[in-house]
Amino acid sequence: MTADSIHLTSLIASRLCHDLLSPVGGMANGIELLVDETDPKMREQCIDLLAQGARRTATRLRFFRLAFGAAGGFDSQLPAAEIEELVKAQAAEGRDISVEWAVSAAELSKPAAKVLLNYALIGIDALPRGGTLAIAAEERDESYEIAVRAEGTRIAFDKDVGRSLEGEIEMNDLSAHTAPAMLVRLIAQDCGGGVQHALTPDGATGGALVLGAILPRG
Template sequence: MTDAKALDLASQLCSRLCHDLLSPVGALSNGLELLADEKDPDMRARCFELLEQSAKASADKLKFFRLAFGAAGGFGALVPVEEAQAAIEALAGDAKRIRVNWALADDRLPKDAVKVMLNFAHMAIDALVRGGTLDIGAETRDGATEIVVRAAGTRIAFDEKIGTALEGDLPEEELSGRTAPAHMLALLAERAGGGLQHHRTDETLVLGAVLPQPEGPVA
């Protein structure tokens, strides 16, 4: 990847992060303005409740994106799966009406595998516009980590450009904040010598990945 392409990808990932944080952070600002003018004790209590909810949502998203986009754990590190589970559970809780089921065979996964799992989960949560079930599985065997994320619900919403990005075939001019995470995953899979798959119907979205483990000791 050229420096210009890398810079464009980083910019679009930042745009996605800012887009997702705009709502809870904006709610914090609005709540503080209301609190400054509100004198009624009951209404002030309600303002504090809304502020607490918005602060939690902002913190949850920051923790999620730290793992999904950032360098949490250092390069080549194994990441405890409970960190990824907590981040995904919080994101699904914010989205509401989504039940998460887990099938994880390992207590630690390579950082790139965790990035794939979190970003798959984010795509699946976005697809469950009317709620539903999110099934997440991961295991390491035969020198590779396999990840499957399945969303099941009414009227699955999935932008086919995201699927094109996962396949590594997205034109440069179509890179956006919405497609950048999928493009990043395609690059991660290519670097690892692995692959990504996706399949969508009206009521299901299945995202899968096989990522060979890096050679040598992992910190």
């Protein structure tokens, strides 16, 4: 394992821990309240909050397992319906984001699924005030074509995320926030594919971020 791969792995782990801290912390607080609470109605509310936190944590772990991990082996095919479920659950985390899903294939290759999930994560991050996340993937004879469009009243797109997608940033300059973009680039590069992005600055009706990838099959 090279120093670069160790550094990227560490950053991905930091991102995962950061995103899991909120639901896990909420569960810990709920348990503390439950221990000292004697009122039956309040105890019931605490239990409901714990159940919500457990569901959120489980969903995020499933999302990150597919987006960052090696679930099922790198050559396996993943059900598109499961990926859709995870993307919609991630988008619903405290934000008014609607997801438009246009993936015709019943299954996606592991590289295509990873790129789509990480693009979805970047798109969700770019919509702090909510908006629309449109996801499309088409399976052609020799390639997958993936497109993710994040559109809203405000687009928050870190230029370093774009630089990571373009390969214009050194590995040592990455952060936990920009690491998923670098992972996308490395996956596409390993497959012999390519990635691109385009940003429409915020205007009177908002802005948009478009992320695209073409990944050879096989």
